[in-house]
Amino acid sequence: MECRVLSIQSHVVRGYVGNKSASFPLQVLGFEVDSINSVQFSNHTGYTHWKGQVLTADELHVLYEGIKLNNVNHYDYVLTGYTRDTSFLEMVVDIVKELKRANPKLVYGADCTFCLQYVPENLYPVYKNKVVPVADIITPNQFEAELLTGKNISTEKDAVEVMDLLHKMGPDTVVITSSDLPSHRGDRFLVALGSQRTVKADGSRTTQRIRMEIPKVDAVFVGTGDLFAAMLLAWTHHHPNDLKTACEKTVSVMHHVIQRTISYAYEIAGPGRRPTPAQLELRMVQSKADIENPAIVVDATVL
Numbered sequence: 001m002e003c004r005v006l007s008i009q010s011h012v013v014r015g016y017v018g019n020k021s022a023s024f025p026l027q028v029l030g031f032e033v034d035s036i037n038s039v040q041f042s043n044h045t046g047y048t049h050w051k052g053q054v055l056t057a058d059e060l061h062v063l064y065e066g067i068k069l070n071n072v073n074h075y076d077y078v079l080t081g082y083t084r085d086t087s088f089l090e091m092v093v094d095i096v097k098e099l100k101r102a103n104p105k106l107v108y109g110a111d112c113t114f115c116l117q118y119v120p121e122n123l124y125p126v127y128k129n130k131v132v133p134v135a136d137i138i139t140p141n142q143f144e145a146e147l148l149t150g151k152n153i154s155t156e157k158d159a160v161e162v163m164d165l166l167h168k169m170g171p172d173t174v175v176i177t178s179s180d181l182p183s184h185r186g187d188r189f190l191v192a193l194g195s196q197r198t199v200k201a202d203g204s205r206t207t208q209r210i211r212m213e214i215p216k217v218d219a220v221f222v223g224t225g226d227l228f229a230a231m232l233l234a235w236t237h238h239h240p241n242d243l244k245t246a247c248e249k250t251v252s253v254m255h256h257v258i259q260r261t262i263s264y265a266y267e268i269a270g271p272g273r274r275p276t277p278a279q280l281e282l283r284m285v286q287s288k289a290d291i292e293n294p295a296i297v298v299d300a301t302v303l
Contacts (some may be wrong), residue, residue: 002032002075003030003031003032003076003237003238004031004032004033004034004074004075004076004077004146005026005033005034005075005076005077005078005079005233006034006036006075006077006078006079007019007022007023007030007033007034007035007036007078007079007080007230007282008035008036008037008038008060008078008079008080008081008092008095008109009022009035009037009038009080009081009082009226010037010038010040010041010081010082011035011037011038011039011040011041012040012041012042012043012044013040013041013042013043014042014043014278015044015222015223015278015281015282015283016222016223016227016281016282016284017044017222017223017226018037018038018039018081018082018223018226019035019037019226020223020284021224021226021227021230021282021284022079022081022226022227022229022230022286023035023190023230024284025227025230025231025234025253025284025291026230026233026234028288028291028292029238029291029292031077031236031237033074033236034067035061036055036060036063036064037055038054038055038060038081038082038083038088039052039053039054040052040053040055041056043277043278044220044222044223044277046094046220046277047277047278049062049152054085055088056085056087056088057085057087057090057091059086059291060088060091060092060095065097065120067220070214073099073102074087074102074103074289075099075103075105075106076107077106077107077108077109077233078095078096078099078106078107078108078109078110079109079111079229079230079233079236080092080096080108080109080110080111080131081111081113081225081226081229082111082113082226083123084120084123084279085160086120086122086123086126087132088182089123089126089127089130090126090130091190092131093126093130093131093134096108096134096302097134100134103167106133106215107137107233107237108134108135108136108137109135109136109137109138109139109232109233110131110132110135110138110139110171110222111139111226111228111229112127112131112132112135112139112140112144112148113144113225124147127148128147128148128169132148132166132169132170132171133169133170134170134175135170135171136170136171136172136176137171137172137173137175137229137232137233137236138146138166138171138173138174138230139178139225139228139232140166140174140177140178140181141173141176141177141178141179142159142176142178142180145159145162145163145166145174145176146162148166148169149162149165149169151165153176153179153180153181154195155181156181156211156303159176159179159181159193160174160193160209160260160275160303163193163209164195164207165175165197166195167195167197167207171198172196172198173194173196173197173232173236173243174194174195174196174197175192175193175194175195175232175247176192176193176194177192177225177228177247178190178191178192178214179192179193183213185211185213185275187216188216189213189214189215189216189217190213190216191211191212191214192211192247192251193209193211193212193303194203194209194210194211194212194243194247194300195207195208195209195210195243196208196236196241196243198241208241208242208244208302209241209302209303210243210244210247210300210301210302210303211300211301212247212251212300212301213247213298214251214255214298215255215297215298217258217262219258219262219265219275219280220280221258221261221280221282222277222280222281223281223282224254224258224282227253227254227257227282227284228250228254231249231250231253231254231291232246232247234252235247235250238247244300247300248298248299248300249294249296250294251297251298251300252290252294252295252296252297252298253287253290253294253296255286255290255294256287256290256294256295256297257282257283257284257290257298258282260265260287260290261280261281261282261283261284262281264283265279265280266284268279
């Protein structure tokens with residue numbers, strides 16, 4: 001059965017971020033992807049220079065109206081990422097609500113990106129009060145999860161409580177993609193946690209919680225959060241009610257893409273030289289086989 005995703009994210013001409021990070025891997029895994037580009041830049045902003053345009057809320061509405069007028073606005077999933085504009089984000093929420101009215105089974109995956117260096121402070125309440133309540137899947141890091149709930153994470157128990165609070169706000173699937181919690185495997189690993197609420201056949205609810213120890217990487221990449229959110233959407237579709245397997249496959253895809261990117265970047269940069277942003281662009285096409293069928297490198301623990 002065909003699955004169609006509406007992905008509202010940034011776009012770059014060169015490289016991989018936003019829709020460029022999400023569309024190809026989703027298509028590889030069998031999804032039809034309709035993309036609306038919230039920005040169109042020459043490249044990501046980690047380069048020395050960038051040029052481009054930003055889509056306004058009104059322009060987003062015009063594009064969506066065109067889809068709707070042709071009666072092709074039936075979607076199974078919506079995926080959204082980084083934005084800096086309050087009115088644009090509110091328009092996204094309005095579109096998601098309308099699509100959910102048309103298809104109550106629609107799943108909305110929201111990558112709640114609002115670290116201090118990225119977005120204005122006035123976006124926090126929009127994410128908390130408008131985005132999260134309509135989202136089904138969210139992928140905050142520890143800082144974002146703490147900000148959304150008002151609770152600090154110092155222990156695994158704190159993290160579980162924060163994920164439970166996020167469930168109460170709306171989403172059934174919550175993955176804290178990175179945390180400052182100490183790893184059982186030492187300081188070369190970071191801890192990620194996930195929680196998924198599901199409804200049993202008898203109508204009762206059950207929650208699966210997992211913990212992952214993920215190898216750290218000594219490099220900075222752009223577009224990895226967008227890839228993570230897309231892969232989590234895809235693998236939770238292919239493995240419904242099995243967050244452990246979905247997260248293991250998601251993290252393993254990330255690992256293979258990143259390792260391939262690191263190997264390429266340092267080979268091109270040469271001995272003793274730091275790779276440039278261009279050399280560190282994700283090796284997405286070259287990782288097609290790993291996206292389709294990743295060798296599992298992280299074994300999640302069920303809490």
